Amino acid sequence: MKENIFGKDINACEAVMKDLGEARYRGKQLYQWLYEKRCNKFSEMTNFSNELREKLTDKYELFHARIQLKQEDHHDRTKKYLIELGDGQYIEAVLMHYEHGVSLCVSTQVGCNMGCKFCASTKGGKIRDLSAAEMLDQIVLAEKAEELRISNIVIMGIGEPLENYEEVIKFIRIANTGFGIGQRKISLSTCGIIPGIEALAEENLQINLAISLHSVFSERRKVLMPIANRYELEPLMDACKAYFNKTGRRITYEYALIDGFNDRDEDIAGLIKLLKGSQNHLNLIGLNEVQESAYKESPRLNYFFGELEKHGVNVTMRRKMGREIDAACGQLRKKEMRIR
Ligand code: SAH
Numbered sequence: 001m002k003e004n005i006f007g008k009d010i011n012a013c014e015a016v017m018k019d020l021g022e023a024r025y026r027g028k029q030l031y032q033w034l035y036e037k038r039c040n041k042f043s044e045m046t047n048f049s050n051e052l053r054e055k056l057t058d059k060y061e062l063f064h065a066r067i068q069l070k071q072e073d074h075h076d077r078t079k080k081y082l083i084e085l086g087d088g089q090y091i092e093a094v095l096m097h098y099e100h101g102v103s104l105c106v107s108t109q110v111g112c113n114m115g116c117k118f119c120a121s122t123k124g125g126k127i128r129d130l131s132a133a134e135m136l137d138q139i140v141l142a143e144k145a146e147e148l149r150i151s152n153i154v155i156m157g158i159g160e161p162l163e164n165y166e167e168v169i170k171f172i173r174i175a176n177t178g179f180g181i182g183q184r185k186i187s188l189s190t191c192g193i194i195p196g197i198e199a200l201a202e203e204n205l206q207i208n209l210a211i212s213l214h215s216v217f218s219e220r221r222k223v224l225m226p227i228a229n230r231y232e233l234e235p236l237m238d239a240c241k242a243y244f245n246k247t248g249r250r251i252t253y254e255y256a257l258i259d260g261f262n263d264r265d266e267d268i269a270g271l272i273k274l275l276k277g278s279q280n281h282l283n284l285i286g287l288n289e290v291q292e293s294a295y296k297e298s299p300r301l302n303y304f305f306g307e308l309e310k311h312g313v314n315v316t317m318r319r320k321m322g323r324e325i326d327a328a329c330g331q332l333r334k335k336e337m338r339i340r
Contacts, residue, residue, distance in 0.1 A: 004086075005060040006034060007133025009170050010177070020055050035178025038140065040064070065137040067145060071325040078322035081142060082333065085110070085134055089127060090333045091158055093138040096321050101151030101185075106138045108168055109159025114191050115226040116212070118256060120290040121158040121333075130159070132170040139179060153181055155188040156210070158333065162188075162196025169203060183207050189254065194231045197239045201246040210252040210283070211240060215262045216270035224261075237274070244279055254318075256285040257298035268304060272311045282308065282315045 008016065013034070014027030029047060033039040042048075042056045068090065069082040079095040094105040110127040112119070138157075139150055153175060155161045161168045168188070175181045183206040190196060191212045200209065215221040221228040228236075240251050253275060257263045275282050284305055287297045298304075301317065308315045 002059065002061040004063045004133055005030075005056070006062055006064065007131055007136060007170075007174075008034070009132070009174055016056075016060070020052065020059075022052060026052070031178065034062075035136075035174060036180070063133075064140060065134060067141050070145065073322045073325045076321050078325065079142075079146070080322060080325050081138075081145070083138065083141060085130075091130065091134070091138075092333050093142055093157060094322060095142050095146065095150070098152075102146075102148055103152035103154055104139060104142050104150045105154045105157045106135055106171075107157030107159050108135060108155060108161040108164050108171075112159050113163070114160050116191065117224050118214075118258065118287060118290065118293055118295045123292070126159070126163075129164040129167060132167045132174060135167070135171040136174055136179075139175065139181075150181065152185045153187070155186070160191055160193065162190045162193035162200070165196055165199060172205065172207060187252070191225055191227050192231050192236045193227070194236060194239045197236075197243055201243045206247075206249065208252060209243060209249060210254055211236070213253040213255050213282075214258075216267065216274050220262065224258075250279060250281055252281045252283050254283050254285060256287045257301050257304060258287050259296040259298040261295065263298040263300045263304060268307050268311075271308060272313055275314075276312045278314060280314060282313055283318050284308075284315060285318045286320050288320075 005016065010027065010031050013030040014024050017024065017026040017030065026048070030045070033045045039045055040062060042053045042062060045053060048056070063086060065083050065085050067081050068084040071080045072078070077097045081093045081095070083091050083093060085091065089110045091107040091110055093107060096103045096105070107130065109129050111124050112122040113126040115122050139153070143150055155168065172186055175186065176183050187208040187210055189210040189212060197209070212225070213221075214224050216233070218228070218233040221233055243249070244251060255262070255271070271282065284301060286301055287295060289295070289297055305315060305317055
């Protein structure tokens with residue numbers, strides 16, 4: 001089988017050309033064709049000689065995944081895509097319209113191994129990592145389907161991005177330099193993989209880092225998120241501080257409010273103690289209830305928000321989008337697997 005040329009970064013594009021006995025600048029041109037011009041055929045790369053186009057065609061393919069199914073929420077125009085990958089696996093991407101632009105929620109793995117108790121993506125475990133090409137394809141396919149340009153990327157779909165570190169970083173760099181999406185318009189969410197956070201701090205990227213917190217009490221966090229047994233809350237917060245000191249980038253903490261579990265008054269007090277001040281940002285999320293889970297959405301969201309704001313926590317509420325369409329990560333893929 002031929003190797004897919006899509007997903008190669010600038011260094012790899014240069015290596016391709018070197019390999020074919022071409023000058024280095026040809027690598028830059030290839031990169032421009034693939035990402036800036038979204039060219040889908042070697043035969044249309046018109047500043048390459050016929051001979052070079054043939055050499056590329058002999059050795060490489062230019063493959064994209066395809067949209068298998070599309071759902072739309074007619075209230076807020078949120079769209080969800082079920083995407084079929086080259087090997088027949090499925091992932092999801094979600095497109096959301098905001099006042100500031102169009103945001104795409106991107107998956108990084110087929111399934112997930114993190115086991116968070118409230119999350120639908122992790123129920124069947126992880127099947128494999130996605131390649132950078134497969135993450136870029138989510139942008140390519142959504143933009144093509146809607147005939148628009150995506151301005152923001154949230155790496156918050158199926159999977160744990162910092163468990164697929166190399167490909168995710170490659171994806172971010174190509175999305176930035178190839179597709180022209182600003183680094184500050186890219187957000188990456190992690191359940192708290194400390195070595196990944198430490199590595200990310202050294203990448204010299206201006207992206208937004210989000211940490212899935214969901215409880216300020218170590219033992220409760222472990223109940224919700226098994227990964228918290230390996231990366232405990234206290235060292236995680238130390239890693240976040242070090243990340244801020246190194247990058248100067250404020251960190252967002254995500255907190256899905258669960259009825260009777262993390263929405264108590266002592267949770268409010270704990271959050272104030274942990275996150276008060278300008279270096280932190282707390283994003284409150286209404287829990288998306290998933291099947292086979294006992295956790296229910298909390299009725300205290302507005303109260304919680306008000307109390308935290310009153311006490312100096314930099315807090316926002318994530319607007320729920322795509323309610324009509326199985327929008328919580330992983331639900332559509334799971335349904336598709338059940339049917340099959
Ligand atoms: N693995 C990464 C990114 C994917 S999840 C992470 O854990 O951060 C993206 C965000 O959605 C995380 O904050 C996650 O905790 C949250 N999330 C997952 N399932 C949810 C649900 N059912 N309701 C609300 N938020 C959920």
